[in-house]
Amino acid sequence: MPPINLGLVGFGKIARDQHLPAIAANSGYRLVGIADPHSRLDGVAHHASLKAMLDATPALDAVAICTPTHLRHSQARLALEHGKHVLLEKPPGATLSEVDELSDLAERRQLTLFAAWHSRFAPGVAQARQWLAGREIRAVEIEWKEDARVWHPGQTWIWEPGGMGVFDPGINALSLATEILPRPFFLRSANLAVPSNCQTPIAADLAFSDVQETPIRAAFDFRQTGPQTWDIHVDTEAGRLSLTQGGRRLSIDGRVELEAEEREYPGLYARFAELVAGRTSDVDVAPLRHVADAFLLGRRKRVAAYVE
Known part of the structure; x- marks a missing residue:
């Protein structure tokens, strides 16, 4: 070809x-x-x-x-x-x-x-999804915290309507959660911290659950300094699965099962080539739907102005 x-x-x-x-x-x-x-x-x-x-x-x-x-x-x-x-x-x-x-x-x-959804091509994602399939999910904790000044310098559009603020990285966490968890889940409440000079949130605390009332909590924050945090922890009857470093590391009960260098975008482009060859599409809107729900249900609190 x-x-x-x-x-x-x-x-x-x-x-x-x-x-x-x-x-x-x-x-x-x-x-x-x-x-x-x-x-x-x-x-x-x-x-x-x-x-x-x-x-x-x-x-x-x-x-x-x-x-x-x-x-x-x-x-x-x-x-x-x-x-x-x-x-x-x-x-x-x-x-x-x-x-x-x-x-x-x-x-x-x-x-x-x-x-x-590039995060779905992180090294630990497929194995995490396979391990969780059929298991009893008891609780999920998502922590996605990074420094906007490091990752989005000069990108003023991110603070305007449509820019999504902290949900720009947070949607990566949601793309992973919707990929690895065996059941759909739904937003129950959200608290959004919005800087006084911005239209989009700088932090968000989200509470989800699935049809079995499994508690799923997510904390997103654009104000993190020092080490950055991109972690998902899933408690099951067989132990705790941790997908950390944005999906680069997979651990079960603290034992590292897989750790590899980031190769998200090479995997993404390999998938695109497959789709083009077959003239088929891959359009999953579940992560974006969760963000839309957060803006619809979220309680907004004004916080200090964001200054880059």
């Missing part, structure tokens, strides 16, 4: 740090263009917009959209209308309605739409 001619839409931090190395390491792709009004890469054709890239590159097969969330629907729609397969960086849209419309359009056009 010839390589997939791929264009990157948006060339900010996540595209440079994660997408670019994964594409370069996969012989199934050829990076043929970058669409970004402000950023470019030497040796790769530059375009000021997605439309310009589509017009200039008839051989383009697919695009990976890495722009801020509120721009993704119109860009993905334009690409699908031009017959291109689409990978959407997480979250796949600013609203559930946007993602549903894109999914319907991709199906009608027989094109691939991939909601790329």
Whole structure:
């Protein structure tokens, strides 16, 4: 099979740090263009917009959209209308309605739409899901705390409507929980801490449960300094499973079962190539639905202004 001619839409931090190395390491792709009004890469054709890239590159097969969330629907729609397969960086849209419309359009056009929950490709995820299958889940604790100043410098859009604030990383935790837990779960209450100069929360405490009333608690915080925390602990009748370091380490009752280097984006691009080959889609909105529920049910408390 010839390589997939791929264009990157948006060339900010996540595209440079994660997408670019994964594409370069996969012989199934050829990076043929970058669409970004402000950023470019030497040796790769530059375009000021997605439309310009589509017009200039008839051989383009697919695009990976890495722009801020509120721009993704119109860009993905334009690409699908031009017959291109689409990978959407997480979250796949600013609203559930946007993602549903894109999914319907991709199906009608027989094109691939991939909601790329990269954390699900962390090394310990598949084994964690397998170990938990069929077990009695007694309680779940999720702790996802990082420093916004380190991971999102200058990204003011994250504090505006659609930017999601602390749910930008928190949705990664939710993408893991919805992947490894054997039953669906539902939000029961949420407390959202919103800086006085922002529209989105800097911290969130969430309480979920499933149909068996299993307590599932999540704490997200963008104010963490020092060591960063990306951990999920699941108590079962057979012991405690801990998926930590964002999914890189899997432990059972403190015994390390698996620990590996991060390879989320290489796995993500391998999956996208499979989907494109079969002209099928993978669009799971469960993590985004939980975030939408938090904004719908959450009690908001104003806290100190955020200053980068």
